[in-house]
Amino acid sequence: MVELVSKTQSFDGSQCQYRHRSDVLDCEMQFSVFLPSMAEKDQRFPVLYWLSGLTCTDENFSQKAGAQRMAAELGIALVIPDTSPRGDDVADEEGYDLGKGAGFYVNATQAPWKAHYRMYDYVVEELPKLIEANFPVSDRRAISGHSMGGHGALTIALKNPQRYTSVSAFSPICNPMACPWGEKALAAYLGQDRSLWEAYDATALLSQATVQLPMLISQGEEDQFLQEQLKPNALKAAARAAGYPLKLEFHAGYDHSYYFIATFIEQHLRFHADYLLHID
Amino acid sequence: MVELVSKTQSFDGSQCQYRHRSDVLDCEMQFSVFLPSMAEKDQRFPVLYWLSGLTCTDENFSQKAGAQRMAAELGIALVIPDTSPRGDDVADEEGYDLGKGAGFYVNATQAPWKAHYRMYDYVVEELPKLIEANFPVSDRRAISGHSMGGHGALTIALKNPQRYTSVSAFSPICNPMACPWGEKALAAYLGQDRSLWEAYDATALLSQATVQLPMLISQGEEDQFLQEQLKPNALKAAARAAGYPLKLEFHAGYDHSYYFIATFIEQHLRFHADYLLHID
Secondary structure, three states, X not given: OEEEEEEEEOOOEEEEEEEEEEOOOOEEEEEEEEEEOOOOOOOOEEEEXXXXXXXXXOHHHHHXXXXXXXXXXXXXXXXXXXXXXXXXXXXXXXXXXXXXXXXXXXXXXXXXXXXXXXXXXXXXXXXXXXXXXXXXXXXXXXXXXXXXXXXXXXXXXXXXXXXXXXXXXXXXXXXXXXXXXXXXXXXXXXXXXXXXXXXXXXXXXXXXXXXXXXXXXXXXXXXXXXXXXXXXXXXXXXXXXXXXXXXXXXXXXXXXOHHHHHHHHHHHHHHHHHHXXXXX | OEEEEEEEEOOOEXXXXXXXXXXXXXXXXXXEEEEEOOOOOOOOEEEXXXXXXXXXXXXXXXXXXXXXXXXXXXXXXXXXEOOOOOOOOOOOOOOOOOEOOEOOOOEOOOOOHHHOOEHHHHHHHHHHHHHHHHOOEXXXXXXXXXOHHHHHHHHHHHHOHHHOOOEEEEOOOOOHHHOHHHHXXXXXXXXXXXXXXXXXXXXXXXXXXXXXXXXXXXXXXXXXXXXXXXXXHHHHHHHHHHOOOEEEEEEOOOOOOHHHHHHHHHHHHHXXXXXXXXXX
């Protein structure tokens, strides 16, 4: 089912890369898993799913965020999927913001994308099923991500609040219906009918949310994409109107890079730990 | 003199990339600097120089080691040079282990390399002069590095013990005269006379050292290059014979990657802090 690609020790745990055949995406996929060292046999860890941004694979977060240090200390497993279907058979486009590396965590309905681009179902259903069947993890899940992956984390959590204890994001695309990255991707994957885009827009989804999840968003003030692409204040306004408990924090001096994520990943892991590790 | 290329906040400090014209290397070079936030105006930080391994630039350590967290906390600046001269005029070779990205921290004497490949003089003389003239740092220096850069750190410190308070290395090439990477590079840069190679071989240099520096080496036991290329036990034998206080630590499960560096960089920074921050 899953084939080990590479394995090494990282902090007090193991960092591994796996390959598997995805039915949902109809292609071979790679993902990374960090597992803390086990204090006891039969120990099962809760999982933080991390969704990466445009152009990324499972390796960027694994190599640059330094998340393993706190994940090991807190006893949280990390699962990091790729950002799109992959392989020679999979449709692609020249730009970095559509096609491979840019799946936007949606189920595409338009040709040529609909054949493989079903990252929403992959992240919500297929991957957790695979993880929970093959690794020493529990079914307690949290979700986070960066930029396009922050958009993915927010929309997936808002649509499936029963599946996650908490959600967070770094520099997320908060209102993709109203920014160039989002408009390009949603038009390509979902077609021109904008009313269908609302199902993948965190700001639209939050306005209609009936269940509230703990939600933390971190945003760098020197982020070069802040004004044109990310629009956290649109989400903030929606949260205020809906009485949704969004914790949105701005940080002076930080840009859109992994330096920002590395700095605040400890805070995000501790935030999720409060819910992941809490036994009802 | 130095031109800012990029700047962002990272943990409690600033991570910057600079460009400058190197007289020693006769080309344009890039390097990275991390400076902790200043508690007081006129504060000057001691510096840890980090030398990277084959194929790297100044970005690998900056992005993957997570060193900024502890450097900020301890009040140590980080300076990360590139691993070779760069540019269209600079000689190169197809392999990853000679030419660009593989300067080996020597002064080449052989054509075509001798025109630019003087990384030894660059790291020992030119770069510290530039750093100390342009940044809020003191003249207290430590040096560390990984793989080829571990070789660079060890050889440079052994040849210049008066310039550094302490030296450390991750997975260093300890005896380049006796391994394929070292034999290829030293023959190309220095010529066939092996007696001239001893000036850049940590094991040979340590045997003749008259001044002893605090020295820490960390080595992963699952490192794929351990047996053929790195040979830490040759250095250990030389240290034992010479009564040199080498602290060599093996770690089960870790490979040659930055996951290993990220895990133990805190220990190395605390090790250097004991000497860098100690006022005689």
